[in-house]
Amino acid sequence: MDTRLGVLTSGGDAPGMNAAVRAVVRAGLDRGADVYAIYDGYHGLIEGESHIRKMGWNDVGGILHRGGTIIGTARSEEFRTLEGRRRAVRNLLRHGIDRLVVIGGDGSLTGANLLRQEWADHLQALVASGEIPQEIAARHPFLAIAGLVGSIDNDMHGTDMTIGADSALHRITAAVDAIASTAASHQRTFVVEVMGRRCGYLALMSGIATGAEWVLIPENPPDMDNWEERMCQVLREGMRMGRRDNIVIVAEGAQDRHGNPITSEYVRRVLEERLGEEVRVTVLGHVQRGGPPSAFDRILSTLTGVAAVETVLEATAESEAYLIGIHENKIVRQPLMECVAKTHAINAAMAAQDFETAMAMRGRTFQESFRIMRTLVRAMPHPPTPGQRRIRFAILHAGGPAPGMNAAVRAAVRLSVDRGHLPVGVQRGFRGLIQGHLEEMGWMSVNGWAPVGGAELGTSRKVPGGSDLYAIARNLEEHQIDALMIIGGWAGYQAALRLYQERENYPAFNIPIVCIPATINNNLPGSELSIGADTALNSIVEVVDKIKQSAVASNRCFVVEVMGRYCGYLALMSALATGAERVYLHEEGIRLADLEADIAQLIRGFQHGKRLGLMIRNENANPLYTTSFLAALFEEEGGDLFDVRIAVLGHLQQGGSPTPFDRTLAARLAARGVEFLEESFATHHAEAPAVCLGLQHGAMQVTPLEQIPRLMDERYQRPREQWWMSLRPIASMLAKPDPYFQPESRPASHEE
Structure with missing residues (x-):
């Protein structure tokens, strides 16, 4: 008996739905299953006929990067009725489908589960009315359901x-970011309304990512009746401190x-009346759900889509409906x-x-982010x-520049100053620490740093040794540094380990040291x-999308x-995010047979x-089979079938404005770093930690520095365990x- 499954998208569209399909x-x-796409959601399921179409491998080629949903979506009132269902x-039975993957919000997924629960009753009624024969009903005794949450609001429990x-x-x-530049030019206040329905996720995370001055979310309203005056007071103080723009984000x-609702228009009126200046409102609206999906959404959709198929194919009559999501960086079903x-x-x-x-x-994570945001939106710190x-601690970068470094420094400085501590910035990483280029940083030192790429403090790959160690020890003592925060890559970890190992020779190194991972x-x-x-990955994906358009032509x-x-x-x-047909990795090597x-x-x-071939090669995949060699081969x-071009993306992967994920991750890691330093001084030990x-399993984890050599493949500068290889x-x-390629019956694909 053939196994047949259907896939539909329902409710509001969301970038990444096509990747899931x-x-x-x-x-x-x-x-080995036959797969049918159900066009226009539950409306198409009820209409049947041409709305239910068998899909081939190449029918979903070239859609990974497209926003919306190519199989359409619609809200169906008729599906709410028993007759409609x-x-x-x-x-479904006419097409032999008894396994269904539904991509939509909680309403769409609830409807799918209701259909599953009523399945036996519908079978009985359809057999009794003669609409389907008994043998068809016997072959399809149950409906298996797997749901993927397609929603920009991030408002579903379970993922x-x-x-x-x-x-x-x-x-x-x-x-x-664009609004902030014009707001700063005119010293103006903007109120930005974002989507999310009853969930404040988008407002909260965008507030942290953009460095907004005030954020209003439904889960935690202002805890005072005169919150309007407090908001205006914060904005006034910020302008007095030297800030040239004010951004208020309203969910x-x-x-x-x-x-009582707090609308963007109400906030505008309050600000205009109490600040005595013109205030502009920008309602972002449906632009938030349009356009191509990010790299993360393409990968999330892909992994959950594969897991959904496995779930429905394994289902039995006793199985319940499952939601497929991501939890602690792992695909899970609940x-x-x-x-x-x-x-x-x-x-x-x-x-x-x-x-x-x-x-x-x-x-x-939501609660942790909210606590961070409440400090970052302050106009000035608590005394x-x-x-x-x-604690007087030095902050420096080490290794190559990574987008989000500035966001990490901004968060570390502001969170520590608000707690009464004294951050000291080190210019050009360990070179600056050797040469004594240290300067105390204050609240406004990092104003506007959140969206800026690169590293404003500068960085270097210098790993100290020999006389450098004496110079570092002397500068730590002269500047009365109590602790060290290193934000960077493998060079930073090596340098920190070197200081740790030299404590017997240099007592000045016996201070708390915390390393924060920052490397593309x-x-x-x-x-x-x-x-x-994440920023580097999105930079790659954006360029490859353009390359694919050129190649197809x-x-x-x-x-x-x-x-x-x-x-x-x-x-x-x-490769996962772009649909590349081949990826060459150093971990696997390249063989002539390949x-x-x-x-x-x-x-x-x-x-x-x-019409298109796309190969992605890791820069050090093989010393002999280089990118140029592969292209020439x-x-x-x-021959005349196709020509070959090379695209070496180079340092554009290190540049650009950091993505929201990198900005918020930077803030969370910096916050945990400041907390760790406080904890270190609260507990006295002969040897400083x-x-x-x-980020491990979705939570902030602490790894002792002396364990790093055991966890690292030092020869190839990568972890011994790489979770993504799974x-x-x-x-x-x-x-x-x-x-199942049949050239005479299938149109040419724009993808692999």
Whole structure:
């Protein structure tokens, strides 16, 4: 008996839905199932006929980068009726479909579960009416459901991120960055309204990412009745401190403590009346859900789509409906209706003005981010507490520049100053520490740094040794440095380890040391993600999207070289996010047999109407089979079928404005770094702690510095355990040529 599954998108569209559809179709076909796309959501399910179409491998080629959903979406009132759902079941049975992947919000997923619960009753009624024969009903005794949350609001319990939320943050952050420049030019205040319905995620994270001066979210309204005056006071103080612009971000569902809506227009009127100046409102609207998906959304959609197929194909009559999401950087499945119930419970808590419960149910990261935001939006810090132990700590960068370094310094400085401490900036990394280029930093020293790429403090790859160590010890003593915060890559970790190992010779090094991972290569142990890696990945994806448009027009193969040194993170993840048909990694190496197979695959594809070839190569994948060699080899063997071009992306991967993810990750890591230093001074030990911070399993973790050599492959400067390599089989499966290719019956694909 053939296994058939359907996929539909329902409710509001979200960037990444197409990537999910592509993953469902190809994963289903790879596992031997027939896959049907149901066009226009539940409306198409009820209409049947041409709305339910069998999909082939190449039917989802060239859609990974497209926003919206190519199979359409619609809200269906008829599906809310019993008769409408019975028609939907009839149409599914007519196509032999009894497994369904639904991509939508909580309403769409609740509807899918209701269909599953009623399935047996609908079978009985349809058999009784003669609309389907008994043998068809017997072959399809149950409906298996897997749900993916497609929503820019990130308002669903059961997943840390919903499909589309990261892309929406990109749109908001880019818009606010642009608004901030004109606001600063005119010394003007702007009120920016963002989407999110009853969830403040987009407002909160964009507030941290853009350095907004005030943020209003529904989960935690202002805790005072005269909040309007407090808001105006903060904005006035900021202008007096030298700030030239004011950005107030308002979530569309914002409310006060009594449940009264706080609209962007109301905020504008308050600011104009009390500040006595013109205030502009920008309602971002549906621009937040449009455009191509971010790299994160493409990868999230792909991984959850594959997992959804596995879930429905494994289902039995006893299985319940599952929601497929991401939790602590791992793809997970949870009971669908349990997640829906908890989502509704959050909304109920806010409606009952139980904001403490609502905040708690949003999760640890949401609460942590809210606490950080409350400090960062202050116009000036709290004064130091009398008698407080004030920590004087140096902040420096080490290694190559990584987008988000400035956001980390900004957060570290402001959070520490607000706690009464004394941050000292070091210019040009360890070179500056050797030469004594240290300067105390204050609240306004880092004003406007959040969206700025590069490293305003400067950085270097210098690892101290010999006489450098004496110079560093002398400068630490002369500047009375109590602790050290190093924000950087492998060179920073090596330097920190060197100081730690030299403590017996230099007592000045016996101070708390905390390393914060910041490198586009994402090659550091103790953290699954480093500051800068997300920005680099998005830079690669944006360029490759443009390359693919050029290649399609010319029957061309591109070999794209990306950074990463000996670490394959950027290469593998960019291949997943762009649909590259081959990725060359140092971890796997390159063999002649591999190249022969790749050439044969390219030739077959272009002979059958293929118009684009895309290969991604890690810069150090192989010392002999270089990017130039691969291009020349493919060009020679391809003959007149296709030509070959090279794109070495180079240092553009290190440049540009940091993504919202990198900005918020930087703030969270910096906050944990400041807390660690405080904890170190609160507990007295003969030997001061030296650690690396990192994001592991979704939470901030501390790794002792002496463990780093054990966790690191020092020869190739990458972690011994690379979590992303577990995704390699998925990337290979999705990128392989159509196993059912029939050139006479299928149009040429714009993708692999």
